[in-house]
Amino acid sequence: MAGTDSTQDPILGGPAIVLVNPQLGENIGTSARAMLNFGLTDLRIVNPRDGWPSERAVAAASHADTVIENARVFETTEEAIADLQIVYAATARPRDMIKPEATAREAAVEMCEAFQQDRKIGVLFGAERHGLSNEDITLSDKIISVPVNPSYASLNLAQAVLLVAYEWFQENLRDGERPAGRQLSVGEEDRPASRKDLVAMFEHLESELDAANFLKPPEKRPRMIRNIRNIFTRAALQDQEVRTMRGIIKSLAHFRTPDKSKR
């Protein structure tokens, strides 16, 4: 318990680490250990292949038990990130989608600034073999990539977590050096939407688009959805803007619903 009391150390409890479909308990354990070395304690696990709780995870965590004990398990990525406002996707493979990218170091600078503004932040990490799905990346604001030897890029899950956590911690140590002027003013209107509200907006929009036969043919539907979602995650919508968007969708659908024949 000693090491993980967040009241003792203000930087504990930083960004959430979200492991999506991890395969091996060992890797969850070593990821927890990597996290705690750099003061991260909020571990979330989406649908772990070998079930939960995991003895192997505890064994590999090497006294980072509290992180494992307090880990939360979710069925879907959407649920795991519902309360988050800023979401990064850690991925090695380049993706065929328009999404801003940052190195782990650049992301750490951004995360520290956002954290100081009480934003809820998380980083998604994919399964050992295949990484994140395009759908998971679509739910994220930005891609984190770690610059590695181009002829041998083979970081494992816990190593990727370690480097992201390391950069977060180093940037926090530099805290005093950061110019205070960079802090944005935080008003009621200036608050990034939670991922829950954003996903609800996506689903609202997509159900209306389905009803309007827009998302066709079926084989193109997933890609169309990804492209649409990426537009809005790139826009980094504020709370108020999501409400506005919901209003727009609702009003358009309202126009369509009563009398389809008129279209």
Add this chain to the structure above:
Amino acid sequence: MAGTDSTQDPILGGPAIVLVNPQLGENIGTSARAMLNFGLTDLRIVNPRDGWPSERAVAAASHADTVIENARVFETTEEAIADLQIVYAATARPRDMIKPEATAREAAVEMCEAFQQDRKIGVLFGAERHGLSNEDITLSDKIISVPVNPSYASLNLAQAVLLVAYEWFQENLRDGERPAGRQLSVGEEDRPASRKDLVAMFEHLESELDAANFLKPPEKRPRMIRNIRNIFTRAALQDQEVRTMRGIIKSLAHFRTPDKSKR
């Protein structure tokens, strides 16, 4: 082979990673993997507990086989670092000795500069359980420490290697940004001594001090030697200065040897 041809990538083959008395083959393998991700290929192993070659090391290296295959094994730390000119010691525990310290990031900046001047550089890592001995640290110019969560500092061997290698690689990527003016002129007289010459100087000095009954009582001898060696490693002696020191020791001893009764 593809990933490790040092003729293809000028940054491959940077600092040597020296694992001193590693216990588990797995950790040697994961260290090799960590190295190659960040372009390091010169692995040296001092007296591995479970022997060498190690099937477990190969299995854990995950296609970083060439690093394992080309690893060199030595009996002593002195032999492993004989050709090196600048040696860092990676250690977590604070030591009771006067030795300059650098974070992994600061050390990476220094190492890149030294590498550009064709210095031969290495980083020592200790055994899993106990880290480096004070004697090994005494042979080093500087301590590398990774800033971690003070209430949970539990990096394993390969994680420590990963972070040092990561910082080296990131600093190399920044290479173009570094002002050219920082490069020092390199003359024949301005060349750090090799560790081999430095150790030979130490042994020369200590044998003469033994003969002079200086290193007494016996239980204090190891500590006295550490303190003396630390003075000279802190001085970062040049080639020429080591030759000068050898001359001084020899001339003093010459004065003593012919007629002990006169002292």
